[in-house]
Amino acid sequence: MSEIKVPQIVAAGELLWDLLPGGARLGGAPANFAVFCARLGNRTVLVSSVGDDDYGRAAGRLLVQPNLDLRQLQKNEIYPTGTVEVTFSADNQPSYNIVPGVAWDFIALTPELLEAARAADAVCFGTLGQRHEVSRSTIRSLLEATARECVRVCDVNIRMPDCSPEILRWSMAHATIIKVSEEELPQVFFFLDGLGLSSRISMTPEIAGRALLDNFPNCELVATSLGAQGCLLTNRDAAFQHPGYPTKLVDSVGAGDAFTAGLLHAYLRGASLAQMAEIGNLCGSYVAGQQGATPPLSVELIDRIGTLLGKPTAVGN
Numbered sequence: 001m002s003e004i005k006v007p008q009i010v011a012a013g014e015l016l017w018d019l020l021p022g023g024a025r026l027g028g029a030p031a032n033f034a035v036f037c038a039r040l041g042n043r044t045v046l047v048s049s050v051g052d053d054d055y056g057r058a059a060g061r062l063l064v065q066p067n068l069d070l071r072q073l074q075k076n077e078i079y080p081t082g083t084v085e086v087t088f089s090a091d092n093q094p095s096y097n098i099v100p101g102v103a104w105d106f107i108a109l110t111p112e113l114l115e116a117a118r119a120a121d122a123v124c125f126g127t128l129g130q131r132h133e134v135s136r137s138t139i140r141s142l143l144e145a146t147a148r149e150c151v152r153v154c155d156v157n158i159r160m161p162d163c164s165p166e167i168l169r170w171s172m173a174h175a176t177i178i179k180v181s182e183e184e185l186p187q188v189f190f191f192l193d194g195l196g197l198s199s200r201i202s203m204t205p206e207i208a209g210r211a212l213l214d215n216f217p218n219c220e221l222v223a224t225s226l227g228a229q230g231c232l233l234t235n236r237d238a239a240f241q242h243p244g245y246p247t248k249l250v251d252s253v254g255a256g257d258a259f260t261a262g263l264l265h266a267y268l269r270g271a272s273l274a275q276m277a278e279i280g281n282l283c284g285s286y287v288a289g290q291q292g293a294t295p296p297l298s299v300e301l302i303d304r305i306g307t308l309l310g311k312p313t314a315v316g317n
Contacts, residue, residue, distance in 0.1 A: 007121040007268045008043040009034075012139050013129025014104045015048035015073070016082030017055050018253075024055070025253075026062055027293055028082070028104070029126055029157055032257035035294040036283065038067035040265045040305070045116050047142065049074040049103040049135075055081035056103070072113055076103040098128070098159060105132035109141050117142045122151040122264055127171055131162035143174055151268065152218075155260055156180040158187050165191040172216050177267065179223045179260050206241075209234030223263055223280070225256055230281050233263075233273045242277035245285040254293025259284035262305070269309050279305055 013030035031046060038044040044067055050056030052075055059081065063070055082102035087095050117123065123146055130136035143152055154175035156168070168191045172178055180188060185208050192215070203211065209222035213236055224232045230244030262283030266276040286301050287293065 006041065006043050008045065008119055009037045009264065009268075010045045010047060010116055010120040010123045010142070011037070012047035012107070012123065012125045012142055013135070014082060014126070015046070015050060015059060016084055016098070016102070016104065017059070018084050018086055020086050021088065024083075025292070026059055027084075027253065029155055029257050030124065030129060031059075031063070032254045032293045033124055033155070033261050034068060035063070035065070036254075036258045036261035036287075036297075037265065038065060039294075039297045040261065040302075041067060042265060042268075043067055043069070045069045045072055045120070047072045047107065047113060047116070049076050049079075049107045050082075051075070051080040051103045052077050053080055055083070069116075072110075072116055074103075074108060076106055079103045079106055096159070098162060100131075104129065105135050107135040107138045109138040113138070113142055114145045117145040118147065120146055120150050122153060122268060124153040124155060124260065124264065125171070126155040126157045127163045127167050128157045128159050130167050130171070136167070140170070140174075151176045151264070153177045153179060153260065153264055155257075156184055156188060158184055158191075163191075165193070168192070172212065173218065175216065175219055177221045177223060177264070178212055178216070178219055179225070179263070181225045181256065182227065185224070205232045206234055206239050209239065221267070223260075223276075225259055225284070231259065231277055233277050235273065238273060240273035240277055242274070242281050244281050247285040247289045250289050251291050251293075252288050255284045255288040257293065258287040265305070266309060271309060275308055279308055 011030040011034035014028040015031045016028045017024045018027050034044050034046040050059050079102050082104045083099050085097040125139050152175050154171045205224045212222050222234045230242045232241045259280045263276050263280035266279040
């Protein structure tokens with residue numbers, strides 16, 4: 001019997017600590033995504049940078065686990081580990097200050113990074129991680145070094161003033177999969193005004209997905225997360241909407257990253273739109289019902305994903 005090849009996934013971008021009133025918590029979409037991919041059994045490489053400080057050392061300790069390769073987590077001797085200052089208004093609405101000039105803004109391009117890119121079956125990158133020209137150049141070089149068949153996942157994360165129309169357009173133009181939340185669609189199409197799409201701001205998620213596919217020929221799938229209403233997946237042949245799973249919300253942080261990880265896990269194994277949507281929603285709802293962005297995965301979740309794909313899934317907890 002031939003050995004089943006386990007995909008290698010590279011996640012590139014920000015790694016940071018959320019400074020909450022109750023204490024600091026490790027996060028960043030690429031880091032959350034990487035942890036979840038590894039726990040699903042994928043060989044996963046995290047590409048980011050931390051400072052030579054307590055936060056950086058703590059991040060390195062917390063991220064150690066099976067299937068997660070941290071050799072491309074760089075240590076920057078000049079800039080500190082990334083942080084986000086989180087404050088809450090009188091009506092408990094959060095506001096965020098994503099501190100600039102931190103280590104993940106200065107990810108260096110190295111021969112080892114290029115080697116990881118060439119070996120990757122998939123690369124996940126975002127728009128926030130490209131806010132500084134240094135990391136932007138590194139991430140783009142990494143993507144350009146991938147094999148033609150590599151799946152490139154653009155996780156749209158518009159945080160002003162850390163995104164621009166040029167960053168968004170370049171990222172979408174180089175993506176195989178575009179993952180975007182429904183609430184960000186108006187901003188996305190406002191940024192794409194140069195493509196004549198701004199007049200479609202009020203379009204439905206399915207029509208929006210079709211418009212993105214029409215304008216970005218490299219894209220094969222648009223995954224639109226709909227919050228508690230699940231998701232909509234659109235490719236060039238069909239669209240499928242999954243209503244999501246009722247969940248008692250405990251902590252929504254990281255749920256979108258888990259959705260992306262589950263979706264890609266299924267995509268790399270030849271899943272249908274329905275299977276990808278179900279597995280993505282299973283992963284997202286699981287995290288939303290747990291404390292923290294990267295909870296250990298239950299045996300029940302792993303078994304259910306394996307059953308949906310018709311094959312076992314290795315546990316990486």
